[in-house]
Amino acid sequence: MEFLATAPVASFIFVITILTSLLAFSNESLYGKMMLHPYSVSRGRQVYTIFTSALIHKDWMHLFFNMLSFYFFALQFPIEQVLGHWQFGTLYVVSMVLSDLPSIAKHKDEYWYHSLGASGAISAVIFSSIMIAPTESIMIMPIPIPIPVLLFGPLYLIYCSYASKYSKDNINHDAHLYGALSGIMLTIALKPGILTLFIHQVSGVIQSHLH
Numbered sequence: 001m002e003f004l005a006t007a008p009v010a011s012f013i014f015v016i017t018i019l020t021s022l023l024a025f026s027n028e029s030l031y032g033k034m035m036l037h038p039y040s041v042s043r044g045r046q047v048y049t050i051f052t053s054a055l056i057h058k059d060w061m062h063l064f065f066n067m068l069s070f071y072f073f074a075l076q077f078p079i080e081q082v083l084g085h086w087q088f089g090t091l092y093v094v095s096m097v098l099s100d101l102p103s104i105a106k107h108k109d110e111y112w113y114h115s116l117g118a119s120g121a122i123s124a125v126i127f128s129s130i131m132i133a134p135t136e137s138i139m140i141m142p143i144p145i146p147i148p149v150l151l152f153g154p155l156y157l158i159y160c161s162y163a164s165k166y167s168k169d170n171i172n173h174d175a176h177l178y179g180a181l182s183g184i185m186l187t188i189a190l191k192p193g194i195l196t197l198f199i200h201q202v203s204g205v206i207q208s209h210l211h
């Protein structure tokens with residue numbers, strides 16, 4: 001129960017996202033009402049789905065991987081302690097909206113298109129963690145070795161940018177990309193001095209490799 005004391009906002013998001021996802025799995029009507037529908041949102045209808053779509057997931061695997069990422073970066077990593085409670089909540093909710101706006105604009109005339117999942121907001125959390133601790137490494141399944149976040153970050157952004165243009169896998173790569181960028185910008189805005197500290201830490205890593 002330590003998470004409730006150190007990361008109450010992240011704990012609430014974690015629990016409510018799992019509960020609403022599980023509820024939607026067994027309620028097709030609710031599932032449909034909570035999905036993001038850019039065609040409707042762009043016309044001023046079902047605007048609430050910008051928020052509710054982040055509380056549901058496509059299937060068990062989608063939910064598992066999103067919540068696993070959230071667990072490690074929002075509950076195991078002390079991001080909420082570093083940013084502050086209301087700041088973390090702001091980061092999550094605002095990035096949720098910002099990560100969806102490009103998809104709404106891109107698919108505003110495609111009635112068939114829907115989107116769901118917390119991936120955009122979670123990408124923001126991951127990249128906020130990178131801004132806070134750029135010297136750390138992360139494990140990515142199934143790669144058996146840790147990857148420095150300074151390598152992972154740029155590769156992730158490049159992949160998402162490429163996939164958003166050319167991929168046909170029905171994954172909303174735009175949400176991943178703009179969620180990550182939102183996480184960087186919002187962390188800088190919410191935590192004065194973080195950019196200076198980030199540059200200092202990155203400079204230290206570069207210098208240690210040069211000597």
